[in-house]
Amino acid sequence: MASKRTYGSHASNTLTPSSPQLEPSALDGKRKRPLADHTSIQNSPRFKKRRIISIEPRRPVKSFKGKQSSQTQPPKLTQLHFSLDTSVLRTCPLCDLSYTKGAPDDESLHRSHCARVQRGLEWGKEEERELLKSGVEELATSVKLKNGAKGRIVCFRPDIGGKIGGKLSTMLSTMSLSLSSPPLSPTVLQHCKVYLFLLPSSASRSKIVGCVIAQRIATAMAIASEAELSASTSSSMLTSPLSVSQSQGPLRSFIPVDIATNLYVHPTPLPTPLGIPRLFVSSSHRRLGIASHLLSAAATTFILGCPLDPTKGEVAFTQPTGAGKAILEFWGKGGIRIYEEEQGLKFTSSN
Numbered sequence: 203m204a205s206k207r208t209y210g211s212h213a214s215n216t217l218t219p220s221s222p223q224l225e226p227s228a229l230d231g232k233r234k235r236p237l238a239d240h241t242s243i244q245n246s247p248r249f250k251k252r253r254i255i256s257i258e259p260r261r262p263v264k265s266f267k268g269k270q271s272s273q274t275q276p277p278k279l280t281q282l283h284f285s286l287d288t289s290v291l292r293t294c295p296l297c298d299l300s301y302t303k304g305a306p307d308d309e310s311l312h313r314s315h316c317a318r319v320q321r322g323l324e325w326g327k328e329e330e331r332e333l334l335k336s337g338v339e340e341l342a343t344s345v346k347l348k349n350g351a352k353g354r355i356v357c358f359r360p361d362i363g364g365k366i367g368g369k370l371s372t373m374l375s376t377m378s379l380s381l382s383s384p385p386l387s388p389t390v391l392q393h394c395k396v397y398l399f400l401l402p403s404s405a406s407r408s409k410i411v412g413c414v415i416a417q418r419i420a421t422a423m424a425i426a427s428e429a430e431l432s433a434s435t436s437s438s439m440l441t442s443p444l445s446v447s448q449s450q451g452p453l454r455s456f457i458p459v460d461i462a463t464n465l466y467v468h469p470t471p472l473p474t475p476l477g478i479p480r481l482f483v484s485s486s487h488r489r490l491g492i493a494s495h496l497l498s499a500a501a502t503t504f505i506l507g508c509p510l511d512p513t514k515g516e517v518a519f520t521q522p523t524g525a526g527k528a529i530l531e532f533w534g535k536g537g538i539r540i541y542e543e544e545q546g547l548k549f550t551s552s553n
Contacts, residue, residue, distance in 0.1 A: 296320060296485070299379060318376045322484040325400055325408040328365045336362055341499050345399075347490040353401040353411070355499050360391040360415075370396060373413050377482045381523065386415070386479060390543075393418050394479075395504060397496050401487065412492040415480040416500040422474035422518030422539035423467040426456050431466060459540055463524050467540045474518045476501065476510050477541050481519075481526060494533050513537040 293300045294312060297319040301308040332338075338358040345353050360370060378385050386394075399412035434456065456466040478500070483492050501510040501517055510516040518539035519530055530538035 297380070315376060315379055318372070318484075319380060320485050321409065322401075322412075322487065323369055323373060323376075323410040325369070325410050327406055329369060332364050332366050336364060336366065338362070338366065341397075341503060342495075345495055347492065349490055351401060351490075353399055353408075353492075355495060356398050356400060357499070357503065358396055360394055360396055369410065373410065373482070374415075374480070377413070377480045380482065381480075390417060390479070395500070397500050399483075399492050399496055409484075411487040412483045412496050413480070414478060414482075414493075414496040414500050416504045417477040417479050418504075419474055419477035419518060419541055421471035422477065422515075422541035423457070423469065423471060424515060424539050425536070426466040426468055427536065428464075431456070431464065459521050460524070460527070463527050465522070465527055465540075472515060472539065474516060474539055474541065476504055476517045477520070478517065479520050479543055481529070493529050497529075497533050511537075515539055 290303050291300055292303045294316055297312070297316040299312055299315055299319075301312045303309070333340075333356065336358070338356050340354060340356050342355045345355060347353065358366065361367075362370070374385060377383075395416045397414040397416065398410050400408040401411045403409045455469065457469050459465040459467055478497070481493060481497075497512070497517075501512055504510065512534040513536070515537050517534065517537075518541040519526060520541065520543045522530060522540075
């Protein structure tokens with residue numbers, strides 16, 4: 203008869219362990235540690251070895267722009283040759299200024315000077331506003347030139363200051379460089395008058411294309427005519443010193459002023475009230491009558507109420523260049539005289 207499986211019979215069945223049981227003798231050799239020792243070992247932290255970190259400097263990040271590297275490339279060297287045959291000194295054919303080629307300061311000075319010699323100086327709105335406030339006298343308007351253009355003539359003292367005074371300083375520097383002459387001393391300028399010719403360049407701007415400096419002098423020497431020079435047969439009659447004192451009296455010799463242009467003067471000083479130490483006209487505005495208009499304005503207005511006549515020897519120039527000689531012959535018609543620039547100092551100191 204088959205027996206029925208019940209819970210009691212199932213529970214009574216003994217389970218066989220999966221792992222083999224150890225003998226009591228083996229358990230005695232491998233006893234567990236006490237709880238206190240076991241917990242103390244597990245709760246204690248483990249000692250770790252310290253890691254030594256070395257800090258190294260950062261390497262520059264390389265740029266990936268083509269083949270270029272972060273390191274600076276060595277500069278390119280230029281082979282120079284020292285030549286004794288070639289001169290670095292140049293003379294401009296437009297402004298006749300000698301400068302050193304390759305020197306930045308000389309080349310910059312030449313560019314600015316050459317532009318002023320050819321085209322003149324700017325006269326803008328600021329100068330026009332100062333003209334009404336600083337007492338600049340407008341002598342003539344709508345002065346017609348040979349090419350049909352019309353300009354105006356203004357007159358003022360050299361100690362005017364402001365924007366107009368800055369323009370005058372630039373103009374005096376330009377004239378000194380063009381003539382290779384020393385600058386006018388402040389003592390001379392205090393007793394001078396400045397005459398400018400302004401030519402409109404646009405609706406609100408003009409250009410200073412001409413300038414005349416008029417000076418009060420005492421005496422000057424008359425220019426020897428071609429007939430007087432040709433009548434002189436002896437070469438010993440031509441002497442070199444320009445300054446002749448009045449105590450020597452009239453001499454029969456002539457004093458050379460410019461041998462290249464055959465300009466000689468009589469040594470006898472003659473009373474002359476007006477001297478012209480500086481005259482300038484920009485090269486692109488020459489042969490239009492600007493110099494004649496400026497000189498006529500100076501002769502008429504320099505001494506108040508006493509117009510001067512150049513044909514009668516009442517106006518004199520300092521040592522003129524070739525272009526200056528042509529102007530004094532055309533405008534003065536043979537009556538212009540020559541004087542020494544230092545003579546004005548004697549006159550102003552005596553007054």
